[in-house]
Amino acid sequence: xxxxxxxxxxxxxxxxxxxxxxxxxxxxxxxxxxxxxxxxxxxxxxxxxxxxxxxxxxxxxxxxxxxxxxxxxxxxxxxxxxxxxxxxxxxxxxxxxxxxxxxxxxxxxxxxxxxxxxxxxxxxxxxxxxxxxxxxxxxxxxxxxxxxxxxxxxxxxxxxxxxxxxxxxxxxxxxxxxxxxxxxxxxxxxxxxxxxxxxxxxxxxxxxxxxxxxxxxxxxxxxxxxxxxxxxxxxxxxxxxxxxxxxxxxxxx
Amino acid sequence: xxxxxxxxxxxxxxxxxxxxxxxxxxxxxxxxxxxxxxxxxxxxxxxxxxxxxxxxxxxxxxxxxxxxxxxxxxxxxxxxxxxxxxxxxxxxxxxxxxxxxxxxxxxxxxxxxxxxxxxxxxxxxxxxxxxxxxxxxxxxxxxxxxxxxxxxxxxxxxxxxxxxxxxxxxxxxxxxxxxxxxxxxxxxxxxxxxxxxxxxxxxxxxxxxxxxxxxxxxxxxxxxxxxxxxxxxxxxxxxxxxxxxxxxxxxxx
DNA sequence: CGGACACTTGATCGGTATCAATATACGTGG
DNA sequence: CCACGTATATTGATACCGATCAAGTGTCCG
Numbered sequence: 001x002x003x004x005x006x007x008x009x010x011x012x013x014x015x016x017x018x019x020x021x022x023x024x025x026x027x028x029x030x031x032x033x034x035x036x037x038x039x040x041x042x043x044x045x046x047x048x049x050x051x052x053x054x055x056x057x058x059x060x061x062x063x064x065x066x067x068x069x070x071x072x073x074x075x076x077x078x079x080x081x082x083x084x085x086x087x088x089x090x091x092x093x094x095x096x097x098x099x100x101x102x103x104x105x106x107x108x109x110x111x112x113x114x115x116x117x118x119x120x121x122x123x124x125x126x127x128x129x130x131x132x133x134x135x136x137x138x139x140x141x142x143x144x145x146x147x148x149x150x151x152x153x154x155x156x157x158x159x160x161x162x163x164x165x166x167x168x169x170x171x172x173x174x175x176x177x178x179x180x181x182x183x184x185x186x187x188x189x190x191x192x193x194x195x196x197x198x199x200x201x202x203x204x205x206x207x208x209x210x211x212x213x214x215x216x217x218x219x220x221x222x223x224x225x226x227x228x229x230x231x232x233x234x235x236x237x238x239x240x241x242x243x244x245x246x247x248x249x250x251x252x253x
Numbered sequence: 254x255x256x257x258x259x260x261x262x263x264x265x266x267x268x269x270x271x272x273x274x275x276x277x278x279x280x281x282x283x284x285x286x287x288x289x290x291x292x293x294x295x296x297x298x299x300x301x302x303x304x305x306x307x308x309x310x311x312x313x314x315x316x317x318x319x320x321x322x323x324x325x326x327x328x329x330x331x332x333x334x335x336x337x338x339x340x341x342x343x344x345x346x347x348x349x350x351x352x353x354x355x356x357x358x359x360x361x362x363x364x365x366x367x368x369x370x371x372x373x374x375x376x377x378x379x380x381x382x383x384x385x386x387x388x389x390x391x392x393x394x395x396x397x398x399x400x401x402x403x404x405x406x407x408x409x410x411x412x413x414x415x416x417x418x419x420x421x422x423x424x425x426x427x428x429x430x431x432x433x434x435x436x437x438x439x440x441x442x443x444x445x446x447x448x449x450x451x452x453x454x455x456x457x458x459x460x461x462x463x464x465x466x467x468x469x470x471x472x473x474x475x476x477x478x479x480x481x482x483x484x485x486x487x488x489x490x491x492x493x494x495x496x497x498x499x500x501x502x503x504x505x506x
Numbered sequence: 507c508g509g510a511c512a513c514t515t516g517a518t519c520g521g522t523a524t525c526a527a528t529a530t531a532c533g534t535g536g
Numbered sequence: 537c538c539a540c541g542t543a544t545a546t547t548g549a550t551a552c553c554g555a556t557c558a559a560g561t562g563t564c565c566g
Contacts, residue, residue: 076408079494084408101390101397102501107404129386136389137354137382143396144354150403151360155329155337157411158455162554193512202411207554209514226512241332248355415522446544457523462546479531479544512563519556529546536539 006049009119014068015039021068021092021252026179028249037132038253041124046117050191054109054117055096061105062122065095066253070115071191075199076107085200087149088112088173091180092252094142100125113191120253138251145250152242157202160240165201166211168240170221174230175245190228197228259302262372267321268292274321274345274505279432281502290385291506294377299370303444307362307370308349314358315375318348319506323368324444328452329360338453340402341365341426344433345505347395353378366444373506391504398503405495410455413493418454419464421493423474427483428498443481450481 014020016039021027030038046065048054054072055061072089086107089095099105100122129136149172156168170190177188198208212228215221220232220239230236237244267273269292274280283291299318301307307325308314325342339360342348352358353375382389402425409421423443430441451461465481468474473485473492483489490497 076404078408078412082412084411086404086407098397098401101394102401102499104499106401126386126390129390133379133382133386133389136386136393137379140350140389140393140396141354143393143400144351147396147400147403148351148355148359150400150407151329151339154339154403154407154410155331157407158337158452159331159335195512200411204555205513206515206556210554213514223513246355246357448544458545459524459547460522463522466546476545508566510563510565512561514561515559517557520553521555522551522553524551525549527547527549529544531544532542534540534542536537 006047006052006114008047010045010047012042012045013116014045014118016042019068019252021180024092024179024181026181026249027092027252030252031134034132034135037128037135041120041128041253042118043121043124044119046119048111048115048117050111050113052111054111054115055099055105055107057105057108059099059105060103061096061099063096064100064120064122064125065117066120067091067093067095068116068118071112072109072115073112073192073196073200074107074109083199084202085196087146087153088176090177090182092250094139094253097139097143097146112196135251135253138253141251142253153200156240162201162203162207162211163214164240165203166197166208166215167220167236168242169197169200170215170228170230171233171236171240171242172245174233179245187229187231189225190230192227259300259305259367261300263298263300265295265298266369267298267371269295272321272505274433277345277432277434279434279502280345280505283505284387287385287388290381290388294373294381294506295371296374296377297372299372301364301368301370303364303366305364307364307368308352308358308360310358310361312352312358313356314349314352316349317353317373317375317378318370319373320344320346320348321369321371324365325362325368326365326445326449326453327360327362336452337455338449340399340406341429343430343435345503347392347506350392350396350399365449388504388506391506394504395506406453409493415454415456415460415464416467417493418456419450419461419468420473420489421495422450422453423468423481423483424486424489424493424495425498427486432498440482440484442478443483445480 016035067089069091073085074087075083075085077083095109156165173190174188182188194208195205198205220236221230269288320342322344326338327340328336328338330336348362409418426443427441435441447461448458451458473489474481474483
């Protein structure tokens with residue numbers, strides 16, 4: 001499995017002016033002229049398969065991506081193979097900013113599903129900063145948002161119990177998913193295995209299974225078709241003592 | 254203890270042109286013209302006492318700070334009082350960027366020692382982005398660096414054992430301290446209590462004490478005058494399986 | 507049909523939390 | 537100066553959460 005097999009650069013299907021994501025209420029409106037610039041900034045589209053590695057720790061990627069569709073996760077490894085998943089990426093999220101700014105990647109990114117990515121060149125970033133300060137500001141904003149999510153994750157792993165942690169994580173992911181329209185009116189299907197959950201929560205696989213089971217027994221979630229569905233997001237949040245996402249519109253680069 | 258008592262706005266003792274930090278090898282050189290701008294961006298200096306709250310979760314601070322001297326820590330609380338320390342701030346670090354960009358603070362910051370802070374106005378940020386794209390880029394870089402540190406911390410809390418975690422944390426803090434000259438040639442004195450360590454590591458106070466004791470028995474660190482000193486940073490890093498900080502020069506705003 | 511993978515479940519082990527008690531230093535008010 | 541409270545560090549005893557070990561199930565797919 002896995003590897004970098006399913007990657008392929010495809011013709012552009014979307015110009016930024018008719019981006020399928022931008023109309024969503026989660027994103028703030030862009031000036032016409034910003035849209036034009038971003039459209040020029042975009043160099044192509046990339047499709048990757050489930051299990052493909054999008055970016056790998058230690059590499060110096062020349063690219064930066066925005067997720068158009070699909071899911072991925074960001075992770076780090078210890079030398080002996082222990083894995084910590086840091087966060088998940090879904091439509092509208094930027095991938096590879098750290099590497100673009102700082103050179104070497106210090107984490108890897110792997111696709112959880114087939115994905116469609118917008119591709120940007122790292123070298124074009126300085127020009128963006130020079131000509132479009134508003135977009136530059138947006139990029140910093142996006143970096144801050146990532147930091148905020150990490151803060152909450154760290155709080156969770158450090159101080160919440162296993163049950164609270166699992167409840168928080170699932171509520172968090174599904175809230176983010178709903179915000180970018182990953183549902184229709186059916187619940188969001190989160191395409192992860194229990195091993196992914198375990199590696200995000202800092203728990204063993206077996207204990208994660210038993211913890212998830214408690215959430216299922218309480219009818220807060222259920223597990224189906226190799227993925228997780230949320231039944232009662234409110235009670236998950238309550239159980240986790242989590243306030244929920246802030247609802248501000250955010251930029252989409 | 255604590256509170257916001259010792260805060261006071263003081264006269265400017267340093268103009269940015271003769272900033273005591275900037276000559277350090279940890280920081281990259283600035284253009285003359287950047288320096289002039291930053292100097293105008295700086296609105297004053299603030300002193301705070303040990304234990305003072307610099308920024309508080311839920312507030313909308315109009316300010317942004319750079320640490321000139323002293324130590325602080327950034328943390329979040331759960332409703333029942335459980336605390337997770339997210340990171341430490343030391344000279345050269347920016348405090349309050351998240352709040353400045355996104356509005357409401359979602360974490361608090363408390364001083365671990367007397368501090369001297371440079372004060373900037375949040376309202377001036379857009380002007381910085383408009384007129385100095387290089388500095389804007391730097392600010393994004395700084396946000397990415399914070400994210401990188403959080404990634405490593407999350408890996409630690411999620412996947413390292415108690416002993417590895419403690420070794421990592423102490424090596425990490427002392428490496429950062431040395432990089433900004435907090436030593437002379439004597440080892441860095443880290444001004445934290447074991448309760449701070451515990452709340453950073455995601456461990457109980459008692460177990461943290463027993464873990465620290467093992468590090469002391471192995472003569473890797475010792476505890477003195479209510480603070481921690483590193484005896485053998487290399488062996489700490491080895492024990493934690495940590496590669497160390499990347500040595501790039503960084504911007505100082 | 508066999509093998510890989512994801513998910514389950516029970517038994518046992520051990521790392522960490524919790525409880526409890528003591529020691530030391532420090533600051534403050536009597 | 538002493539008495540007291542508070543903060544910090546320390547240590548032992550015990551409890552429990554979550555890790556590890558060991559099977560076993562179901563499903564998909566070559």
